[in-house]
Amino acid sequence: MSLFLESTIYKRAAFVLSILGLALEFVSCVAPFWVSKTFQNGTTVNVGLWLTCVDLHCSGIQDSPAWLIIAGVFDLLSLLFGVVCIVGLSVCIFKPRLLPKTRRWPLVLLTIFAFVEAALQQISCGVFLKAVHDSPAASPLLPGHAFHSLSWAAAFSFLGVILYSVVCILLFTDLARVCFAEPK
Numbered sequence: 001m002s003l004f005l006e007s008t009i010y011k012r013a014a015f016v017l018s019i020l021g022l023a024l025e026f027v028s029c030v031a032p033f034w035v036s037k038t039f040q041n042g043t044t045v046n047v048g049l050w051l052t053c054v055d056l057h058c059s060g061i062q063d064s065p066a067w068l069i070i071a072g073v074f075d076l077l078s079l080l081f082g083v084v085c086i087v088g089l090s091v092c093i094f095k096p097r098l099l100p101k102t103r104r105w106p107l108v109l110l111t112i113f114a115f116v117e118a119a120l121q122q123i124s125c126g127v128f129l130k131a132v133h134d135s136p137a138a139s140p141l142l143p144g145h146a147f148h149s150l151s152w153a154a155a156f157s158f159l160g161v162i163l164y165s166v167v168c169i170l171l172f173t174d175l176a177r178v179c180f181a182e183p184k
Helices: 002-006 009-030 066-094 104-133 152-179
Strands: 035-038 044-047 051-054 057-060
Touching (some): 002 009, 002 066, 009 152, 066 104, 104 152
Antiparallel strands (some): 035 044, 044 051
């Protein structure tokens, strides 16, 4: 715990926010609640990146449209970059002896990983939102006017984008602090 407290506030905040952001993005990735709509007859339809559920019966999405495959792939890639970012931050915080003496390159790489993670997640959200927005009529996958029925998993994904954007800013700030510090 003392190594955690000895690291900079930027790294500590980035570490906590990246874990929170990755948890939110993981839940949004696996949950079938990106779109949720209840019809007048009481039937509830939930659609996610991988599953569609009618009431309590869930099944994998058959014949997925290209936009859904793209959104899922970008979401999985963003999760991968998020895990790498957390592992890298863990090394920077808990095993600083393993880092080079300048400590610039690990911060450069972590900043890039956080940026790529946020960008990939944003692309995933954008692809999903664009497809949902452009489908005013009901389709085999989405209920009619699905854009008005976005659910909590979509909100978790958007929040994950925001958190990883903040992580990127924090890491860039720490990098600038290291690069422009007065030599001792």
